[in-house]
Amino acid sequence: MSASLDDLPLRPDLRGLKPYGAPQAPLPVALNVNENTHPVPEDVADDIVDAIARAVREVNRYPDREFTVLREGFADYLGHGLAADQIWAANGSNEVLQHLLQAFGGPGRTAFGFAPTYSMYPLLTRATGAEYIAGTRGVDYTLDADDARRQIEQADPDLVFLCAPNNPTGTPLGLDVIEAVYEATDGIVIVDEAYQEFAPHDSRSALTLLPGRERLVVSRTMSKAFAFAGARVGYLAADPAVIDALHLVRLPYHLSGLTQAAAIAALRHAPAMLATVDEIVAQRDRISVTLDALGYEPFESWTNFVLFAGVDDPAATWQALYDQGVLIRDVGLPRSLRVTAGTEAESTAFLDALASLGPGGAHT
Numbered sequence: 001m002s003a004s005l006d007d008l009p010l011r012p013d014l015r016g017l018k019p020y021g022a023p024q025a026p027l028p029v030a031l032n033v034n035e036n037t038h039p040v041p042e043d044v045a046d047d048i049v050d051a052i053a054r055a056v057r058e059v060n061r062y063p064d065r066e067f068t069v070l071r072e073g074f075a076d077y078l079g080h081g082l083a084a085d086q087i088w089a090a091n092g093s094n095e096v097l098q099h100l101l102q103a104f105g106g107p108g109r110t111a112f113g114f115a116p117t118y119s120m121y122p123l124l125t126r127a128t129g130a131e132y133i134a135g136t137r138g139v140d141y142t143l144d145a146d147d148a149r150r151q152i153e154q155a156d157p158d159l160v161f162l163c164a165p166n167n168p169t170g171t172p173l174g175l176d177v178i179e180a181v182y183e184a185t186d187g188i189v190i191v192d193e194a195y196q197e198f199a200p201h202d203s204r205s206a207l208t209l210l211p212g213r214e215r216l217v218v219s220r221t222m223s224k225a226f227a228f229a230g231a232r233v234g235y236l237a238a239d240p241a242v243i244d245a246l247h248l249v250r251l252p253y254h255l256s257g258l259t260q261a262a263a264i265a266a267l268r269h270a271p272a273m274l275a276t277v278d279e280i281v282a283q284r285d286r287i288s289v290t291l292d293a294l295g296y297e298p299f300e301s302w303t304n305f306v307l308f309a310g311v312d313d314p315a316a317t318w319q320a321l322y323d324q325g326v327l328i329r330d331v332g333l334p335r336s337l338r339v340t341a342g343t344e345a346e347s348t349a350f351l352d353a354l355a356s357l358g359p360g361g362a363h364t
């Protein structure tokens with residue numbers, strides 16, 4: 001016999017919430033959670049395995065609580081004159097965001113995001129006891145500085161999430177919007193650059209805005225461009241005072257010795273780990289062009305995925321693709337679906353399967 005949640009003394013503010021639940025189905029073509037579908041190169045994998053093997057021999061001891069070598073690695077990788085004391089890391093950028101919310105959010109506080117945006121922002125916010133406020137976006141899910149400033153001044157949140165480029169829409173975000181939001185609030189401004197490596201090479205990262213802005217945080221992940229989603233490593237750059245605050249809320253030794261060893265070894269091979277980015281960007285652009293030719297309306301994307309509208313029945317089309325072995329994502333936006341850019345073969349499989357459904361996709 002099993003109880004239901006209603007039978008348990010669950011926190012009242014968690015009642016009715018739905019957990020994160022992207023399907024994990026064993027289909028041949030899985031393009032639903034914006035992973036890098038290219039495996040880690042064989043020689044790099046060998047090096048990571050060696051590093052983990054060495055770390056295993058030391059697992060009787062707690063790992064370096066300050067993950068010093070890893071922080072130095074991230075500072076080097078990010079550049080922009082950053083030092084290790086400006087870097088934080090955790091088990092995926094989800095945990096990085098959770099630490100920020102634990103330190104700067106919590107009961108009686110509010111966090112703000114411009115909807116539609118990353119679905120974990122409201123969940124993480126509420127799970128850490130704060131209230132989530134959803135703002136709005138303009139035409140084609142873009143955000144302009146004046147509109148963003150007005151919304152932030154009105155809501156007066158304690159934290160703001162700016163997803164740049166934005167998931168699930170792929171939309172780029174101007175640095176002028178980040179500057180305007182920063183000026184409009186006394187709270188923490190988090191720029192989530194999970195997909196930054198897929199943006200045009202000459203686009204500027206929010207890292208360039210860090211000097212002199214002690215409430216600005218730029219978070220990144222190894223899950224996407226680095227093809228390291230299964231290792232669970234995310235990180236951020238910010239003022240050292242922000243890092244001091246995060247020390248207050250993290251669990252001791254939160255990054256295991258095995259995780260640190262794997263990430264340090266992977267970072268040593270950053271160019272090889274990132275070698276597939278240009279190929280993925282080429283597939284993303286090919287997907288957009290082909291979707292357009294098929295009569296759909298792809299939105300501009302600076303990420304490794306494409307959101308497209310013009311789908312008559314998203315649920316039926318999602319299911320029809322599923323039945324052909326292709327898993328994509330119904331993110332709940334009107335007449336739209338989202339697909340991750342995979343290898344050339346995976347992207348072709350998706351495009352062929354969609355084309356086979358006829359104009360506007362499948363219908364019930």
Ligand SMILES: Cc1ncc(COP(=O)(O)O)c(C=O)c1O
Pocket residue numbers: 033034091092093094095118163167192194220221222223229232233234
């Ligand atoms: C915008 C954004 N931020 C953060 C994450 C979390 O990534 P991870 O926890 O794997 O680092 C994702 C994952 O899809 C994402 O899309």
